[in-house]
Amino acid sequence: MxxxxxxxxxxxxxxxxxxxxxxxxxxxxxxxxxxxxxxxxxxxxxxxxxxxxxxxxxxxxxxxATVSQDARLEPILGTLLVYPSATSSEPIAITGVRNDIKEGSRIVATDDSTQGTLGLITQKGSDEVLGSMQIYPNTVVDVLRIRRPFFERSPEPYQVRLALQQGQARIFTNTGSDRGLHVELQTPHGQVSFGAGSYQVSVDENQTDIIVRSGQATVIHGQNEEIVVDAGRRVWMTRDDFSHNPVSAEQNLIRNGDFSEPMFDTWQSRVEAENTTPGSINIVEREGRRIAHFIRMGEENVHTEVRLTQEVNKDVNVYDYMSLQLDVKLLFQSLAGAGYLSTEFPLRVELEYTDIYGKVERWGHGFYFRDPKEDDDPSNDNWPIRGGERIPGFKWYTYQSPNLIELLAAQGTRPARVNKLHIYASGHNYQSMVSEIYLIVR
The missing domain is CATH 1.20.5 (Single alpha-helices involved in coiled-coils or other helix-helix interfaces)
Structure with a gap:
């Protein structure tokens, strides 16, 4: 017990x-x-x-939370190659617009006559591209990340990360959207983060060069080296070194060439139309950039013209290099070629200058996409095309002139002063666009 x-x-x-x-x-x-x-x-x-x-x-x-988004690739000249991944051995030849460029893809512009545009973010419910990369010959680009917020109420920006392995590219991030666009670019030598603006990047095996045309970029080299680069400045970096002090990239004689400021502060417009519906010029935002849209849709078989002019008034005696660069997009022209006098292009640029002997001269270059020989009227087949070139329609085309100091000196006399730059559309009915205008001297 x-x-x-x-x-x-x-x-x-x-x-x-x-x-x-x-x-x-x-x-x-x-x-x-x-x-x-x-x-x-x-x-x-x-x-x-x-x-x-x-x-x-x-x-x-x-x-x-984010969701991946496909990019849009549009060849401008030649054929672009797309590898589904950076390690893929079989490329896809791209000759038309592709809207299914996915994260992990590699884009290759192979030869000297290839250009293309990579649309980065397409606004939901619209075909509008909020940012883009212009790809030039002998360039390799990897699409690492393209993301949009999963929820519409998220305040976070669209996110894009690209890698430029070699070659040249221009990046436009002027979104004009309520939601921002954050673009990062990796190169073999470092990383660049872009704000809203326009940028040019060049990569070879030894060095990366970054030119800020407008906006602001943050350049990161290694773990602790970082610098902010403002508009009109250039920096470079290698694997082991880095330019800590941005220098002047070049001098651009054109003001407000990206139309980011009020137009009439820098550009004057003129309309020519006698007893008929005149054309117009509108500043609008398209594909991540601001553009001047020339348009005239009215009575046929009457001459009209719309023109933008900027007073440059800069001496160029001290320079040995001058080149004009602009992006052109042709949408419509009812008059084939440049008309029977070769003077009515849907878009033409003209430089007015004074030579070293004081004589006022002009140099110009026009663009068209409808060939007279392809017109329904056989009498147009012999229309001449002087001072212009045929370019693809409905696509952005980058034109860069040769060195005008040497060219004009060989044709007559060397320019001493640039007076004005004219950009105009003429003919019967037309629609054309121009953006990113630079007159670079060095």
Whole structure:
């Protein structure tokens, strides 16, 4: 028969062989109220943590969750090659617009006559591209990441990460959207982060050069070296070195060539139309850039013209290089070629200058996409095309002139002063666009 006695934290009992045995009693049985309070406090703490963490987790997901988006690739000249991944051995030849360029793709412009445009972000429910990369010959680009927020209420920007392995590219990030666009570019020598603006990047095996045409870029080299580059400046970096002080890239004699400022502060417009519906020029935003849109749609078989002019008034005696560059997009022309006098291009650029002998001269270059020989009227087949070139329609085409100092000197006399730059569309009915106009001297 066992007998038990209460003794604080232990009890004693007699074993069958007559010996006393001491047994411990759990502490919680001594004070069950304390245990109950402990359980309540732990439960309340877990409840408070859930009340805080669940909404924060939901808010984090709503803000930062993303979904991948395909890019749009458009060849301008030649054939672009697309590898589904950077390690793929079989490329896809791209001769028309492709809207299914996915993350992980590699784009290659192979020869000296290849150009293309990579549309980075397409606005939901629209064909408008909010940023783009212009790809030039002998260039290799990897599409690493293109993301949009999963939830519309997220305030985060669109995110794009590209890698320029070699070659030249221009990047436009003027989105004009309520949601920003954050673009990062990796090169073999470092990384560049772009704000809204226009940028030019060149990569070879030894060096990366970054030119900021407009906007602001952050250049990161290594782990701790970072510099902010403003408009009109240039920096470079190699694997081991980095230009800590941005220098003047070149001098651009054209003001507001990207139309980011009020047009009439820098450009004057003129319309020519006699007793008929005149044309017009509108500044609009397309594909991540601001452009001048020349348009005239009215009565046929009457001459009209719309023109933009900028007073440049800069001496160029001290320079040995001058080149005009602009992006052109032709959408419509009812008059084939440049008309029977070769003067009515859907878009033409003309430089007015004074030579070293004081004589005012003009040099110009026009663009068209409808060939007179392809017109329904056979009488147009012999229309001449002078001072112009045929370019692809409905696509952005980058024109860069030869060195005009040497060209004009060889044709007559060297220019001493640039007076004006004219950009105009003429003919019957037409639609054309121009953007990113530069007159570079060095």
């Amino acid at each position: 066992n007998s038990q006695f209460s003794r604080g934290l232990a009890t004693e009992s007699i074993t069958p062989n007559g010996a006393w045995e001491t047994q411990s009693v759990p502490r919680w049985r001594e004070n069950p109220e304390r245990l109950a309070w402990l359980v309540l406090l732990i439960s309340f703490a877990i409840f408070v943590m859930l009340v805080i963490l669940v909404p924060l987790s939901i808010r984090y997901v709503v803000r930062y």
